[in-house]
Amino acid sequence: MSRRTREQWQLAINEQQTSGLSISQYCREHQIKPQTFYARRSALKKQNSPAVTTHSSDFVKVANASLAPALDAIYIKTHQATIQLPTDTSPQWLGQFMREWSA
Numbered sequence: 001m002s003r004r005t006r007e008q009w010q011l012a013i014n015e016q017q018t019s020g021l022s023i024s025q026y027c028r029e030h031q032i033k034p035q036t037f038y039a040r041r042s043a044l045k046k047q048n049s050p051a052v053t054t055h056s057s058d059f060v061k062v063a064n065a066s067l068a069p070a071l072d073a074i075y076i077k078t079h080q081a082t083i084q085l086p087t088d089t090s091p092q093w094l095g096q097f098m099r100e101w102s103a
Contacts (some may be wrong), residue, residue: 009040 004012016026016037027034074085074094085094 004040006044009011009044013041057078 011030012030016023018085021029023037024034026032027037072087074087074089076085076098078081
């Protein structure tokens, strides 16, 4: 493969960042050694190139995310009993209760 110019590396890095692919996946698909990609990205970052940006505050799109169902109560179940507590039960109180119950 021919050597890439600085501009071509900038485009590749920007393309990877917007592609949704990990660096490993992107490199595999574009036949780039990951070590080379990281080295070029680091070098361009050091040069403060405005065309190469990384945003630590960017959101990551998550597919198939599901939220846990909201709990209406906390249930503690043993062989002999089931205890139902409100969800706003203090963790400190619950911890003390568990210590006392198991004693």
